[in-house]
Amino acid sequence: MKEKKKGYISYAESRQIIKYNKQQIRYYEKLKKRKHIPESEYVVQMRDENNIVEFDDLHTFFFTDTGTVKAVDGVSFDIPAHSTVGIVGESGCGKSVTSLSLLRLVQAPQGQIVSGAIRYRMKDGSCYDISKVPQEMMERISGKEISMIFQEPMTSLNPVFTIGYQLDEVSLLHIEGATKETARQKSIEMLELVGIANAEGVYKSYPHELSGGMRQRVMIAMALCCQPNLIIADEPTTALDVTIQAQILDLLRGLKEKFDSSIMLITHDLGVIAEMADFVVVMYAGKVIEAGNVFEIFDHPSHPYTIGLLRSKPVINKKVDELYCIKGRVPSAVDLPDYCYFKDRCDRCTAACGGKYPEFVWLSPTHKVACHLYDGVKEEN
């Protein structure tokens, strides 16, 4: 008999996976494509009236040919109104999928929101569960209520249309009674607002004629066109130089004040988080491992992964001989272990870490952490 190779799947296994995926995808697609979805399914009450978004035990899975990838596996956190929530984590930790779930943009049919709720409070005060609302309603929410700034401005702008055409599209779709002329005025006004000096000229130009920073400004203008309640910024400055990054962050901060909206900022740069965010959520392998306000996270990082992340980044004017490094790498998203996912990379492992996945421990009313190191704290409280 041949020894079973690790990391490879046999033909029989592969067929089994495909059969299971088909069944699952058919079930979830059917749920979504019903003609009449009763209101009672998606009209909900917020847990706290101050929150604009509440993620409640969200699960987003991808049914791939190599197995089910649990991209988001039980994520819960809140976004309070008028504040910035930063989400940090390495690539593949599910931070982008969380934000895409909020806009229902997860790549279907493989990607499905399997369970959990995303409660969202509209501008007019009514609350909906985004994961269950019908598609027509979603079209009214995305762009108008929640809008997104994507990571790469080059790939997210359409190269064959002018900037003006793409900006006008937003107003024509979402603002009632908008004509071509008013849409044009609105677009130029928005371009001026994001600090583009030659707004008329940029309006007529194509994306390839602009620099990276300018394109990102156009993306921001597009996102803010309808004065959304919530702006999702997915790595808005990763592709940019530091000087341009400072400009864009400054702009985002100013516009947030002006429109009184909230920002969900996704980044892997802890420096950007420290500067922008009020609350920080640290994610690892599809789960939230630590969350708290910005001072708690940076002053008393509690999870070994958060501590490692903070120590492994060189900081200007803080000399160290050798950088701390987290050994190993993020575990494969298919067949994750049932113990703590960070156990194999952690250098503060205890005997309890071999047991089941740790539950959240509240260190303060806003600061929670999922690690066995703090099991004792729970009993004291």
Added chain:
Amino acid sequence: MEEKTENTQESTSPVPPKKQNAFVTNAKKLFQAGIPRASLQDYDKTPPTEEELKENILIVNHLKKYFPVETNLIGQPIRYLKAVDDVSLRIPYGKTLGIVGESGCGKTTLGRTLLGLYGKTAGEVYFDGADITDFGERQMNTIRKDMQVIFQDPYSSLSPRFTVGGIISEGVAVHKIVPRDEIKDYVMALMERCGLQPQYYERYPYEFSGGQRQRICIARALAVKPKFVVCDEPVSALDVSIQAQILNLLRELQTEMQLAYMFISHDLSVVQHVSDSVGVMYLGSMVECGPTDRIFENPMHPYTKSLLSAVPVPDPRRKKDRIILQGSIPSPANPPSGCRFHTRCPACMDICKEQAPVYREYEAGHSCACHLYPQE
């Protein structure tokens, strides 16, 4: 070349220029518009002293790399993109020089020109005690094994059709570093040193993650026992935790193999961590260069100051009084007059718009090009 053609024209044509037809005059005009090659070398050639050659592995004087952007009728360039304009630097044995700057400032072109991947337009290069300024392709091949490169993107710099062993051993076989039958053992030992398991020898690059691919790139560069490695943004495509692993590996290998690095990056905190000295580039030329401590504690050039203040610091309580530069980097094909930074400079004076500042040394090893400081 220009002078030569002019001379031949004068001597061979008995007809006075007045009577030439329009085509010839036009062609001549276009011909003369070409920048004569001699003007690119309008400086005094000062060869470095014996001592300097002994101390430094690499000495570069007035290096220029121009790309032609417009040519005349007969294919002579009439306008250049000055990607690297008059850069001088030196790297001592076993030390690291960091190069920082925004994208499009010519830092990658500088690295590639030094390696001979681009032919240089003008300038002198001394490597490992020898003058390699006028080396041809064949002569370059003899010193190639001493200078290696690690590229930015580990996803596109590894051939997908070679196994890991093939990628690393190719250079070893070409340069005959070890006898043919020992290559496999040698490569496996090196792979282990770079944090790759030796059983990966027969695997293909697509089976690896970004961090591991970068380790393969490092192993490939170090396989031929180089003395000098150009690291062109080796960690900017990697995650924070993997970044730290690669930076630590590079540093360990440096002390072990006495390597000199030229570390190109746009991340100032990484550059401060790895470098002994730092050069700041803006639009093709060096604006400031000096020991790392001096640059970070006491920057002279306004551009360096604003770069430093733009870096986000992971401390929520830090005061956010930063210098935010307006606008973006101008096109290098059409650079501003005078000091190239004057369009964005917070301390711009009238003289900056007209006259380019002199790049000179102010303190031991700390040079700067700015009108804020005495020019003579």
